Amino acid sequence: MFRLRFCLLVLLLVPLTALAERVVRWDFRNPADVIQWNATVTSAVSSTADGLLIRPVGRTVTVFHKGEFPHRIDSMRFTMAAPRGAQGLFLWHIPGTAENEVIQLPFVIQPSVTPMQQMLPLEQIHNWDPRADVIGFAFDAGTEVLLIDVQGMHWSFDERLIEAWKSFWTFDVFTRYSVNFLWGPVLTFTPSARAMLFTQLPPFGWSFNRVLLPFLVVIVAATIVWARVRRSPRETSRAALIAIGCITGAWLLFDVRMGMELLSYAKRDFTTFVMRPLGQRELRYMEDFHDVLDISVTLVDGKKRIGFVSDPRYLLDSAAAYAFYPALVTKTDADQSGIDTWLVYRQPLARVTPSGQLMLDAQPLSPAGGRITQHFGPASFLFTTAP
Incomplete structure (x- = not known):
């Protein structure tokens, strides 16, 4: 009996060790892989030792591969470099549909001269078909992209x-x-x-409730059916205890998981804010804003009004007003007269002209003759016109 159980256990574990991630890969530094792809405008595409260089001029260029894949494709991973950045489209064709019916998925390549990998979790895309017979990329005129490799990945059930x-x-x-x-x-x-x-x-993704709730319904239904079939108080009590145990176990699992998520918030706050020195602290979605405020408060002590310039999406006005109190914090849509100090936080539209005037896009915020007294990071600084 022991030997039989051991053999069954081995057979159950074989799929976990035998099946692994499968990848189909095209390396565009290899001429044998390059010839498997085509381009709608061949003059805009050139094969180099570093990869496939795509430079559309005057019109959009599409590079594509046509043919069946050796396995289902769950995700695509590609390596590209674009010195000026680029917007592209990932394209695919579903077998059995009209040849000109191609589905498009936009993606963005960040500016970089070094190769960067990007992932497309295609199984999350509603229209993706893992049996697609054509895949490709499209880039608009004026872009410059170096396509280095493309990988299509599939994972086993286990x-x-x-x-x-x-x-x-x-x-x-x-x-x-x-x-x-x-x-x-x-x-x-x-x-x-x-x-x-x-x-x-x-x-x-799937909410865990899509698994949990049907599981609970099945447990309750099975308990009711078992009680009616067996018609024994003892068997009914036993089934009810099993059902209660399953429901309690599921609740405990869910509760432990959510409790650990709340603890992860506290742990992250402790490591990124509490334990770091002033000037390196970050707090949640506000990132380094509290550091900027703490430093700025010491530099503007005694001011009655302070201008505050930030991206409205950050919703940081209340935090700034609290930190600078009793000074009155004034936003950019209010009267700026009488203000000689402004805090600018992550607002790329804010700039200082050569004459020393603070501008928000085309809107002047200060008179000329001002200067930046403290830099905090990208598009973040303390500006004053005070002597």
Whole structure:
């Protein structure tokens, strides 16, 4: 009996060790891979030792591969470099549809002269078909992109279950909406989807409730059916205890997971804010704003009014007003007369002219003759016209 159980256990574990991630890859530094792809404008595409250089002139250029893949494609990973950055389209064609019916998925390449990898968790895209017979990329005129390699990845059923379990324990970070609600556990089934979890809203994936609630319904229904079939008080009590145990276990699992997420918020605050010295602290979605405020307060002591310039999306006006009190914090849409000091925080439209005038795009905020007294980082500084 022991030998039989051992053999069954080995057979159950074989798929976990035998199946692994499968990848189909095209390396555009290899001429044998380059010839498998075509371009709508061949003069705009050239094969180099570093990859496929794409320079559309006057019209959009599409590079594409046509043919069947050796396996299903769950995610795409590609390596590109674009010195000026670029916007592109990932394209695919679904077998059986008209040849000119191509589905497009936009993506952005950040400016970089060094190669950067990007992931597209295609299984999260509603229109993606893992049996696609054409894939490609389209770039508008004026862009310059070096395409280095493209990889299509597939994960086995066992690996997808493991990823779902890992994503259950993947936590969101504290942000503005955390005051009102939490997303809770969200299940994804590939490493690329898990890496992008909570980076866009709503998060791509299955809410854990899609698994939990049907499980609870099945447990309750099975208990009722068992009680009616057996018609024994003892068996009914036993089934009820099993059902209560399953429900309690599910509740405890959910509660532990959510409790750990709340603890992760506190841990992150402790490591990024409490334990760091002034000038290196970051707090949640406000990042280094509290550091900027603490430093600025010591530099503007005694001022009655202070101008505050920031991106309205950050909603930082109240925090600034609290920190500078009793000084009155004035926003850019109010009268700026009588103000000689402004705090600018992450507002790229703010600039100082050669004559020393603070401008917000085309709107003058200060008279000429001012200067920056403290730099805090990108588009963040303290400006004054006081002598």
